[in-house]
Amino acid sequence: MxxxxxxxxxxxxxxxxxxxxxxxxxxxxxxxxxxxxxxxxxxxxxxxxxxxxxxxxxxxxxxxxxxxxxxxxxxxxxxxxxxxxxxxPGFKLKPKPTIGSNGWLQAGVEVYGGPLLNSWLDRELELAGRLVTQDGAEFLVRTGPFLRIPQLAIHLDRDANSGLTLDRQRHTAPVFGVGDDGQADLIAHLAMLAGVEADEVAGYDILTADTNPPARFGLEDSLFAAxxxxxxxxxxxxxxxxxxxxxxxxxxxxxxxxxxxxxxxxxxxxxxxxxxxxxxxxxxxxxxxxxxxxxxxxxxxxxxxxxxxxxxxxxxxxxxxxxxxxxxxxxxxxxxxxxxxxxxxxxxxxxxxxxxxxxxxxxxxxxxxxxxxxxxxxxxxxxxxxxxxxxxxxxxxxxxxxxxxxxxxxxxxxxxxxxxxxxxxxxxxxx
The missing domain is CATH 3.40.630.10 (Zn peptidases)
Structure with missing residues (x-):
């Protein structure tokens, strides 16, 4: 500097x-x-x-x-x-990542590291990381705002403010659309963004990230959140x-x-x-x-x-x-x-x-x-x-x-x- x-x-x-x-x-x-x-x-x-x-x-x-x-x-x-x-810390895409439940399209994710799970709820998230094709070529990719882990409404869980417990398997799968999981393919979407054919993708390391931009705020703009x-x-x-x-x-x-x-x-x-x-x-x-x-x-x-x-x-x-x-x-x-x-x-x-x-x-x-x-x-x-x-x-x-x-x-x-x-x-x- x-x-x-x-x-x-x-x-x-x-x-x-x-x-x-x-x-x-x-x-x-x-x-x-x-x-x-x-x-x-x-x-x-x-x-x-x-x-x-x-x-x-x-x-x-x-x-x-x-x-x-x-x-x-x-x-x-x-x-x-x-x-x-x-x-x-955050979440990482699992194999066979396109899943669904009750009319919602969801991403199958695994917890990466030790995140504060509740902080990831109700945020617009993106997928970001790398795709590797059959020939070993590597492509960086990111979606921009694409997913969200929705919290259960207070009307359906009156005790949520007394103690929120999230099951890492059942409660952390983000939604990214509606329909049947046979109608969408997350890896194909990522391949399209990377400019490669979906059937050429042989491996991937894709994680979630918050898309809210960094911000200065507070008295004299002294605080910084990101x-x-x-x-x-x-x-x-x-x-x-x-x-x-x-x-x-x-x-x-x-x-x-x-x-x-x-x-x-x-x-x-x-x-x-x-x-x-x-x-x-x-x-x-x-x-x-x-x-x-x-x-x-x-x-x-x-x-x-x-x-x-x-x-x-x-x-x-x-x-x-x-x-x-x-x-x-x-x-x-x-x-x-x-x-x-x-x-x-x-x-x-x-x-x-x-x-x-x-x-x-x-x-x-x-x-x-x-x-x-x-x-x-x-x-x-x-x-x-x-x-x-x-x-x-x-x-x-x-x-x-x-x-x-x-x-x-x-x-x-x-x-x-x-x-x-x-x-x-x-x-x-x-x-």
Whole structure:
């Protein structure tokens, strides 16, 4: 991010990024498009990689890794890695996805990750993801507003406001029309949108996304609501910071190789070829090192001086459920990005990581806040401990405070979003 970009400009661009990224596959493609515009070069994993300096990236399924290799890089130059993820909770199309009941056409879906199910009710949703044809070609596709999961009227469930319980099989199938399921074919509709023949489609990874556009609102337009901020808020912050870092010519003076690693499948546990528990990051770092002439020992030396910022959304204190938060550590929206801490290593932050984050935020002119869970409310985890365990690279967990995490539409403060990107750029600059 350039030193002159305003919060308003940053949020406007972030809104465009979210709108272009209804699935992890779209998010990786949009990040790649922006990197292309910034002069980065896309590489194929099956080809020989150049060893000269420059900005480069690879896309594997719904994940993207981008980096800037400076002129000064050598065989034991350390890495500065911003780790994030491109996927979000929601629903995914099952095989034989066109179903129906009582005159309604419905989509057969499976719950993806851990969404707040009730937040998906009565919203205009779209289908988005990828189709793969018989010859292995991949096509991104999205429908725009197309489906809705209708809630049962209060007249038919007088106890709904006392406790709503949704059966994941019976109550979450969205409607997209009326008629007999033999009269419609969801995959054929998606194939038509992608410009391919329906009988050529051999596989698909299609998910739901909310179509309501991002919005600023509240006092002085300080609040920001959108879908998939967990974790596009971190993906975009890292992407913006990496491009700005490259454009400003900071790479040679930073003393490191700056990397954005945006993985897929974090919401499922990260155990996939494009997830943080898979080999993707190690593969890329190994190939970068090999291009610089690094031996296995040189690579370990580089890792010993490297850092990873695991950036994932965290929890702002909820004004209506304050008892769910730690009584002494209550991060508020607008108070700055989070430093996430957990005694049981659900987050990877330690004292050295806290000092690093303090330096990065100070250099960016940003405040930050500590987050730790209430002892009776176990916290989730992130890619941070996974990356630290796989590679032995020192890792610190950070992120933007949100309300309504894992809702179809989450809430943040615009200042926190901007400050995260500013601090990440200082991290890339080597503070």
């Amino acid at each position: 350039s030193a002159t970009i305003s919060t308003s400009d940053y949020i406007s661009d972030f809104s465009r990024f979210i709108a272009a990224s209804p699935s992890s596959y779209h998010a990786a493609a949009e990040a790649g498009r922006r990197l292309d515009e910034a002069g980065f070069t896309r590489l194929s994993e099956s080809e020989q990689w150049p060893t000269s300096p420059g900005g480069r990236y690879v896309i594997r399924d719904g994940a993207i890794i981008a980096w800037v290799q400076p002129e000064t890089a050598d065989k034991d130059t350390p890495f500065r890695i911003l780790g994030a993820h491109t996927d979000s 879908g998939r901020m967990d974790n596009l808020s971190s993906v975009f912050a890292g992407l913006n910071a990496l491009i700005s870092h490259s454009d400003a010519g900071e790479a040679d003076s930073a003393g490191n190789i700056s990397v954005l690693a945006a993985f897929d499948h974090e919401e499922l546990g990260s155990e996939s070829r494009s997830g943080a528990s898979g080999p993707l990051l190690d593969d890329v770092l190994t190939r970068i090192g090999a291009g610089l002439g690094a031996t296995a020992t040189d690579r370990l030396r580089a890792y010993a001086e490297s850092w990873c910022l695991s950036s994932d959304a965290g929890h702002s204190v909820h004004p209506n459920y304050a008892e769910k938060h730690d009584p002494a550590n209550r991060p508020v929206a607008g108070g700055g990005p989070l430093l996430k801490i957990n005694a049981n290593q659900r987050y990877a932050t330690d004292a050295h990581g806290a000092a690093l984050w303090s330096r990065a935020c100070a250099a960016a002119g940003a405040e930050y806040q500590e987050f730790v869970s209430n002892n009776t409310v176990p916290c989730g985890s992130t890619i941070g401990p996974l990356t630290a365990t796989r590679l032995g690279i020192r890792t610190v967990d950070v992120g933007v405070p949100l309300l309504s995490m894992h809702s179809a539409r989450e809430l943040a403060h615009v200042d926190d979003l901007w400050a995260l990107a500013a601090a990440v750029r200082m991290f890339f600059a080597g503070v």
